[in-house]
Each structure stands twice: as structure tokens, then as C-alpha cells.
Amino acid sequence: xxxxxxxxxxxxxxxxxxxxxxxxxxxxxxxxxxxxxxxxxxxxxxxxxxxxxxxxxxxxxxxxxxxxxxxxxxxxxxxxxxxxxxxxxxxxxxxxxxxxxxxxxxxxxxxxxxxxxxxxxxxxxxxxxxxxxxxxxxxxxxxxxxxxxxxxxxxxxxxxxxxxxxxxxxxxxxxxxxxxxxxxxxxxxxxxxxxxxxxxxxxxxxx
Numbered sequence: 001x002x003x004x005x006x007x008x009x010x011x012x013x014x015x016x017x018x019x020x021x022x023x024x025x026x027x028x029x030x031x032x033x034x035x036x037x038x039x040x041x042x043x044x045x046x047x048x049x050x051x052x053x054x055x056x057x058x059x060x061x062x063x064x065x066x067x068x069x070x071x072x073x074x075x076x077x078x079x080x081x082x083x084x085x086x087x088x089x090x091x092x093x094x095x096x097x098x099x100x101x102x103x104x105x106x107x108x109x110x111x112x113x114x115x116x117x118x119x120x121x122x123x124x125x126x127x128x129x130x131x132x133x134x135x136x137x138x139x140x141x142x143x144x145x146x147x148x149x150x151x152x153x154x155x156x157x158x159x160x161x162x163x164x165x166x167x168x169x170x171x172x173x174x175x176x177x178x179x180x181x182x183x184x185x186x187x188x189x190x191x192x193x194x195x196x197x198x199x200x201x202x203x204x205x206x207x
């Protein structure tokens with residue numbers, strides 16, 4: 001069965017960045033892998049380490065009921081500001097279009113614990129989204145925006161996003177991740193409108 005969509009998590013490679021706010025997209029993909037295993041599937045590595053793709057990729061299983069359909073998850077290994085290069089290579093390999101991409105990323109303009117889903121739009125200063133738009137030649141991919149909030153006035157934004165989540169933030173992060181996975185599944189199973197309602201109504205801070 002041919003791949004029908006790419007689910008892209010944005011982040012920076014390497015253990016130094018693993019728990020940072022800018023790697024929220026990577027964390028969500030890890031949670032998606034875990035959910036696939038819980039449902040009885042065995043995700044299969046695909047093209048991992050191929051230098052021409054510059055990404056770690058994983059094919060999710062087709063589960064009873066159609067869960068996950070035939071998706072490939074992509075973690076660019078190019079660092080954030082060159083993410084589009086890896087996604088462009090994956091799109092070309094699988095013969096897909098920008099409209100077949102769902103990107104999960106951190107979002108400064110939402111508080112931690114909130115999420116939003118939309119198709120298209122601007123980059124809001126996010127270097128990963130900027131690279132994707134440039135390389136794909138279109139902004140018309142779907143974005144699952146995971147709020148991280150903004151730093152206090154006077155703090156450097158670049159430094160803030162590259163810091164690990166604080167101890168007080170960790171419980172919220174743990175609630176967001178399964179909700180993000182559920183949002184991805186709702187989008188592919190029930191469409192954009194249903195997923196937007198589910199994602200937009202979630203608030204990890206509400207318990």
C-alpha cells in the first residue's frame with residue numbers, strides 16, 4: 001500500500017535538545033509511536049539514516065479499523081532552520097504534495113497546555129515553518145500547534161525555546177502529548193473540522 005501522508009515532527013536532533021521546548025514536535029511523534037504499539041501494531045523503521053532524506057522516518061502499521069492508515073512519520077535531522085530540506089526530500093521520495101503533510105510543532109503564541117490545528121497560514125517567526133514553506137513552495141500543509149507560551153519580557157526567545165521544560169511544566173506536557181496524538185488520529189479519521197473542535201477544546205491546565 002502506498003504512503004498517503006507524512007506526519008512531521010519539528011525539532012533539533014541530538015540528546016542536547018531532546019527535552020527542550022523547541023522539540024515538542026519530536027516528543028509528539030514519539031508519543032504517536034507509543035500509541036501505535038499500545039494498539040497492537042509494530043511500527044516499522046523505513047529509510048532510517050538515509051543521507052539523501054536527512055531524516056529519521058518510521059512507517060506506522062495499518063491497524064484494524066484503519067487506525068493510522070498508511071502514514072510515514074518524519075523527524076528531520078537537519079536542525080530546525082533547515083527542516084524543509086528533509087521534508088521536501090521525503091515528499092519527493094513518496095511522490096506526495098504539501099497538502100499531504102501534517103506538521104506538529106511548538107507554538108509561542110499559545111500557552112502551554114493548549115493546542116490549535118489549522119491548514120496553511122504564516123510562519124509567526126518559526127524557523128522550521130519558514131523552511132518548510134520555502135522548500136515546499138506552499139504554506140498549505142496542516143499544522144498542529146502545541147503551545148509553549150512566551151518568555152517573560154526581556155528574556156531571549158531563542159534561548160527560551162532551547163531550554164528544557166521546567167519541572168512545574170512537565171505535568172502539562174505529559175497531558176498534552178496523548179491529546180496531540182488523539183488530535184492527529186481524529187484529523188485523519190474524521191477530517192479537519194472535527195479535529196479542530198477536539199484540539200481547540202483541549203486545555204491541559206483544566207485537569
